[in-house]
Amino acid sequence: xxxxxxxxxxxxxxxxxxxxxxxxxxxxxxxxxxxxxxxxxxxxxxxxxxxxxxxxxxxxxxxxxxxxxxxxxxxxxxxxxxxxxxxxxxxxxxxxxxxxxxxxxxxxxxxxxxxxxxxxxxxxxxxxxxxxxxxxxxxxxxxxxxxxxxxxxxxxxxxxxxxxxxxxxxxxxxxxxxxxxxxxxxxxxxxxxxxxxxxxxxxxxxxxxxxxxxxxxxxxxxxxxxxxxxxxxxxxxxxxxxxxxxxxxxxxxxxxxxxxxxxxxxxxxxxxxxxxxxxxxxxxxxxxxxxxxxxxxxxxxxxxxxxxxxxxxxxxxxxxxxxxxxxxxxxxxxxxxxxxxxxxxxxxxxxxxxxxxxxxxxxxxxxxxxxxxxxxxxxxxxxxxxxxxxxxxxxxxxxxxxxxxxxxxxxxxxxxxxxxxxxxxxxxxxxxxxxxxxxxxxxxxxxxxxxxxxxxxxxxxxxxxxxxxxxxxxxxxxxxxxxxxxxxxxxxxxxxxxxxxxxxxxxxxxxxxxxxxxxxxxxxxxxxxxxxxxxxxxxxxxxxxxxxxxxxxxxxxxxxxxxxxxxxxxxxxxxxxxxxxxxxxxxxxxxxxxxxxxxxxxxxxxxxxxxxxxxxxxxxxxxxxxxxxxxxxxxxxxxxxxxxxxxxxxxxxxxxxxxxxxxxxxxxxxxxxxxxxxxxxxxxxxxxxxxxxxxxxxxxxxxxxxxxxx
Numbered sequence: 001x002x003x004x005x006x007x008x009x010x011x012x013x014x015x016x017x018x019x020x021x022x023x024x025x026x027x028x029x030x031x032x033x034x035x036x037x038x039x040x041x042x043x044x045x046x047x048x049x050x051x052x053x054x055x056x057x058x059x060x061x062x063x064x065x066x067x068x069x070x071x072x073x074x075x076x077x078x079x080x081x082x083x084x085x086x087x088x089x090x091x092x093x094x095x096x097x098x099x100x101x102x103x104x105x106x107x108x109x110x111x112x113x114x115x116x117x118x119x120x121x122x123x124x125x126x127x128x129x130x131x132x133x134x135x136x137x138x139x140x141x142x143x144x145x146x147x148x149x150x151x152x153x154x155x156x157x158x159x160x161x162x163x164x165x166x167x168x169x170x171x172x173x174x175x176x177x178x179x180x181x182x183x184x185x186x187x188x189x190x191x192x193x194x195x196x197x198x199x200x201x202x203x204x205x206x207x208x209x210x211x212x213x214x215x216x217x218x219x220x221x222x223x224x225x226x227x228x229x230x231x232x233x234x235x236x237x238x239x240x241x242x243x244x245x246x247x248x249x250x251x252x253x254x255x256x257x258x259x260x261x262x263x264x265x266x267x268x269x270x271x272x273x274x275x276x277x278x279x280x281x282x283x284x285x286x287x288x289x290x291x292x293x294x295x296x297x298x299x300x301x302x303x304x305x306x307x308x309x310x311x312x313x314x315x316x317x318x319x320x321x322x323x324x325x326x327x328x329x330x331x332x333x334x335x336x337x338x339x340x341x342x343x344x345x346x347x348x349x350x351x352x353x354x355x356x357x358x359x360x361x362x363x364x365x366x367x368x369x370x371x372x373x374x375x376x377x378x379x380x381x382x383x384x385x386x387x388x389x390x391x392x393x394x395x396x397x398x399x400x401x402x403x404x405x406x407x408x409x410x411x412x413x414x415x416x417x418x419x420x421x422x423x424x425x426x427x428x429x430x431x432x433x434x435x436x437x438x439x440x441x442x443x444x445x446x447x448x449x450x451x452x453x454x455x456x457x458x459x460x461x462x463x464x465x466x467x468x469x470x471x472x473x474x475x476x477x478x479x480x481x482x483x484x485x486x487x488x489x490x491x492x493x494x495x496x497x498x499x500x501x502x503x504x505x506x507x508x509x510x511x512x513x514x515x516x517x518x519x520x521x522x523x524x525x526x527x528x529x530x531x532x533x534x535x536x537x538x539x540x541x542x543x544x545x546x547x548x549x550x551x552x553x554x555x556x557x558x559x560x561x562x563x564x565x566x567x568x569x570x571x572x573x574x575x576x577x578x579x580x581x582x583x584x585x586x587x588x589x590x591x592x593x594x595x596x597x598x599x600x601x602x603x604x605x606x607x608x609x610x611x612x613x614x615x616x617x618x619x620x621x622x623x624x625x626x627x628x629x630x631x632x633x634x635x636x637x638x639x640x641x642x643x644x645x646x647x648x649x650x651x652x653x654x655x656x657x658x659x660x661x662x663x664x665x666x667x668x669x670x671x672x673x674x675x676x677x678x679x680x681x682x683x684x685x686x687x688x689x690x691x692x693x694x695x696x697x698x699x700x701x702x703x704x705x706x707x708x709x710x
Contacts, residue, residue, distance in 0.1 A: 073165035084340040099336040118148035122170040146171035150183040240332040279314035288312040289337035313338040315346040383481035405452040425451030470540040521578035522590035525654035528571040529617040561593040579629035587673035598703035621653025622666040664700040
């Protein structure tokens, strides 16, 4: 607490100051007025930097205040990006906030940053450090410049203030002092805002990268992977275009696939061509701020497409051994050239891509083997029997049981060797199996008589084909029995997609003719969770065996409820209820199927655990609405399918199960179509492309209650 002598001294000083003002001391009055203005100005600076918003809001407010206070025509405030070794500023533009970056030692601003001392330049064009090109490109005439460092409390230079063209003449020493004071006042808040922005950006980047890594690791279709990665790259880097190139080692080319007119178009370039090729060959990120100034850039592409490439960022995709397996190329960063932040993001993302590309390629190899087997099945009709390398039964479909007259359930408890299954009356089949096993060649028998156990005969066409793995190792053989009658051929082809009862009705009504009709149906999508990571720890044969066992159990459940198997999509299943034959209970049938699939999965997992294998989980999505149901193709070959918004919505429902940790999600349209009581609960609203209003999602819990009861 001040003593009385200090109070008396302060009062005396105040009295003396008042006496001088009353006496007309104009110099003192001017001094006090200047100090008052300076105090008010610094308060305004504090309000500007401590106001709402981040740097994008603070910088324009502060720059406007400085320009007004010093009667400058223009003002720019640069902050230092230590990681990039650059000075950056942000200005408002028609397309949003534009970021301008210069080297930390570039021009007059760079010189002031390095020296930490203010400079006044009365003739900008007489200073060799001034870049006239900026004036020439904008038509602006820079005459005078005041550049002052933004000094932190500890004396560090954290930025530079640059003022242009003071009204009425050059900048004065008073202007310089005032600018330095304002800069000091703002320094701490600016530095904190920049740090906060960096931290927030790092959090957002981490979140985005985690989200992207999750779906990248789960996507197994290469074309879909490349398309989604391109879209994700544009979002991650905030750029106009992005292309993912993958190495074709056989042709030593970089290949990209893009959608064009409903088809997938391939783009191929040599591995050493352009900026992408340079990044691929060097194994390093290549950042080109001005594409047309780089001789590696092919300007002919822009001329042909009408696109204007400004900046390029190309990053190699490196595998775990450090070898290039592709390139991520991004064009035209919005708001300026690509910077260190974008380089850091694409480097982190590309490391995830390498694993995803290898997984997709592995799954493609697995599908090649599966497609080989599917090709055999599709070339035949009706009964299919598979034998392992020892000649024991692995699987026989219902048509085989019907044609050949044996009960698979009984065969499972009896010897399963071929000679026992086919009996003494069919020695020709045993010889055919032996021939195929020894030679590895197909063996075909036309219009052969197959002897049944009751002594009757069935006329069949039989093809015996070797079953081989990805490494061409023998796995056994496939026997395809075809009934000669045309009705049975048609029945066999259609039975791959739907239950026998549905096939019978379709054949009676001839509904499967070329064309389609609009019907209300419920679409079901299911997908195996974490299939990629599961497949990585398995052999190709193991993956095929898993898929075959899983698809077999799930399709039987779908057929049981009158569903139609539309297609397999990788490890996903698409099924339809209510089309092509209307039932009036398609929503309940689909709901019951989803529940039964979960119950069947529990039994499958029990078998897998008993075999020492990892259990699997699936997500299921349902959506109801009008679809176009019919056959697409030619009179000689038709593919039954459904098309419509509900197909996309069901897929979105299935995809959302991962995010919400739900087993079965159904749309509000399916809930509205249900006739029976089911255990469901609302989950969330989801926005779907092409719809103006969000769609409400519900979780089905019937299966959980049944599993808990068991």
